[in-house]
Amino acid sequence: MRTIVFIIGGVLVAAALALAALRCFPAAGMLALWATVLLVGLLIERWRYKKLADRPPGPDWQRTDERFVDPETGKLVTVYFHPATGERRYTAA
Numbered sequence: 001m002r003t004i005v006f007i008i009g010g011v012l013v014a015a016a017l018a019l020a021a022l023r024c025f026p027a028a029g030m031l032a033l034w035a036t037v038l039l040v041g042l043l044i045e046r047w048r049y050k051k052l053a054d055r056p057p058g059p060d061w062q063r064t065d066e067r068f069v070d071p072e073t074g075k076l077v078t079v080y081f082h083p084a085t086g087e088r089r090y091t092a093a
Contacts, residue, residue: 012038
């Protein structure tokens with residue numbers, strides 16, 4: 001799905017550049033806006049949603065009682081918490 005969205009964003013960028021070269025700036029601006037929304041959304045998604053770790057993090061991490069099934073992989077997920085930073089990590093159980 002990411003690849004398809006990335007391709008669509010690239011096509012929108014190319015179309016915006018082509019329209020700008022033809023001096024059709026309002027349409028180029030709208031296409032550039034939508035391309036930016038799609039590509040920034042992809043960047044945020046990659047930064048925000050990380051893959052599951054295969055093993056628990058280091059000794060400073062505390063295991064929580066949270067468990068859930070990851071809908072994408074179907075694996076049981078265990079949540080770990082780092083008290084000093086507040087960071088959370090998700091590992092496949």
